[in-house]
Amino acid sequence: MPISSTNQGVSSQHPKVLIVDDESDIRELISLTLSRMQVDCLEAETLSEANQLLEQHGEGGIQLCLTDMRLPDGNGMELIYRIQKQYSQIPVAMITAHGNMSSAIEALKAGAFDFLNKPVELQTLRNLVTSALRLDQQKQVVESCDTGPELMGQSVAIEKIRQLVTRLARSLAPVHIHGESGTGKELVARMLHHRSHRCDKPFIAVNCGAIPAELMESEFFGHRKGSFTGATQNKEGLFQAAEGGTLFLDEVADLPLDMQVKLLRAIQEKSVRPVGAQKEEFVDVRIVSATHEDLAAKVEVGEFREDLYYRINVIELKVPPLRDHPEDIPVLANYFLSQLAEEMGRSAPRLSDSALKRLSHHCFPGNVRELENLLARAITLNDSDVIDAEDIQTDGRKNQAPQANSFVVDNIESVCEVGLESYLETVERQILEKALEASDYNKTAAAKKLGISFRTLRYRLKKLNMD
Template structure:
């Protein structure tokens, strides 16, 4: 192997991290750790010094900024906003007091890459810096990763999700994907993983409702040999299996309360303790969760812990039901027919105009999954090159209820034309707007007037993009 001379080594551009903290001991600890990682360290004790260093370094000279929340002349959040606006390519991690999760979550919502707790855990720091450097390399060169799945469709709603996925893939912030069954929540989770700097690491998906309650702790965190009857050998858990990658918690609302407590600790401390082990193990995973249920309502009813809700729901990504982007149905239908035909070893049939119109008028309570199943039946029954309307077998129960509505039922007619979810959203939006106007936009008074909590009102305003 050819040796590398000192001159060649000097030409290697080392990663550079900006550390902003008014405590010299913290800066020194981080600097020593980064030096051992062959990472240059720039130091600033104030917000003004940090901004000056950013301006001096220019574009592309800093791979990561670590900033304390409290600074002598400002707030770490101010620095996050400034970097987001002028240096959006630089990931920022917030250094917060241990246990101050509200500050960490606020930073993540503002666009922070990740956070560190004080006292700084060196292994956590090293992993964070490594992730940030990998992120920059991913932006410079195409990574040797499977490009992963793609969300099919050309509607504005689908384009919006694609754009959000690109933006969120740059962060380590937990993402909660909401949406009805069959909309493609796991597909979106896989897109987040494959477009991130973790794309070459594992993506582990688990259905939280499918694990027996007495096995949950062992499944999530692993166990040691002899820790319980039947534990004949060491076994790693889902967190360990997802090391360096993404852990996707599907149907997270189905977790029992006692497991919610343990999951919250694992996410906050970034460590797990296998059943029967004496000490905790550090884990580096990104948490992405999903459910078709209303988590906020679960919190209200006491079925889901509020602290875990805010921890996994740092950023919410809503996947719309198919009826809200029905213009994608012809495009999706053509895609599924091609896929199904390839699997069957035959040429792909096309839809007749009548069959396509029938599909576009259907409400699809089962969403994209229902559309695929409908087309699978149609292509199986039809051996020709054209799928006719009689080949389309739909569940018409919800549709017939609309068709049989009396002419005088204006509200029901509107539901038939818009779809129930879209109609209820419209009504809710109008009621909230009236309540806000009646209280001169005092949200506390509006919540009291509506008979709901302030937190519920805030959640609904955010969900409807009215906040």
């Protein structure tokens, strides 16, 4: 079958979609559906035909590509990679066999903006095309948004997150952010939004654990007046409020199972039905989710649906606890001090060496938020130019080294709180620091004191970023 362009004769102002599938029935079904939406279609049966059409029409001439996975001369994945590389402005959606979640995920990871299950459901197809075509109009927007919030820190871990955020912001794949409380998950979610094509649209954050179960459906999808007692007016839901933008599902592990089913449907079909409404409404939102819990483990015990897990967890972004990047403490501390001082209309105080040392030795179970709070307290209590160790009130219990003669931990909770590895690291860090202090920072003497070789000491210091 030769390369063909259907819907010819209609105005060339119409957006163009490239359909790549070896089954003519599917191409026909799609192009018929799209022609009713004033969209022109280019059809290709093979990868090489698709490549030819891409060359012919170029980046500006095609607004969306829909491709099948298995093609006579190769795999649709190859096309995704090629488009990513050469025509990165063209969004691609993969058509996959129903239930073949792994290839759908693979496609999303490779940069596809969405996928479509076979047999193709026409309303889902129409919604997908509508949101892809919007992208085209949003392309110019991204330059005009300000950069939004910034992740501070110079450690390798933070630098990696910054790079990943920049890359992921452009894609539309759902991102799941995992990390302990106070590590900066919401900040990362906001950055993803601010750097995306959606930056001029709303960012709506919702704490899934804070909505009463009986109100959940109406909170998420809205309701019609009179649909239940107390529904005195039409109300829009969170999905509608986030229209065109990003919906941030915080503490997503707290969603009850029945709501998980409804959420999955809404994400998959890009439509929601307000409580009491007859018709579904099209919604175009990017889903970013976060939790401090182990979502995979929740799937394992049946508390989180596997299908929803795969849908929202296409790309996982891990935010490390502060104790894993203590080298960022000084940068973060100075950043917060200058922010806080600015809010208070005063000049930023300096941290004394002893204050910095105290901060560096604290293990921060509450992570960056705890650091911010400690400094807020310090700056409020002290209006001089220097903040000293005494001004920083860390929780002593967590800060103190264990008693030298008590190798048995009687309070297992304090270990569980931070995890064994990092508990031991903290203990080790403190022992090394004390040994060095007691030997006037002579490493040979410190090693002797501890009954280890100089090499071992050097290795351990390096491992803990203490050298």
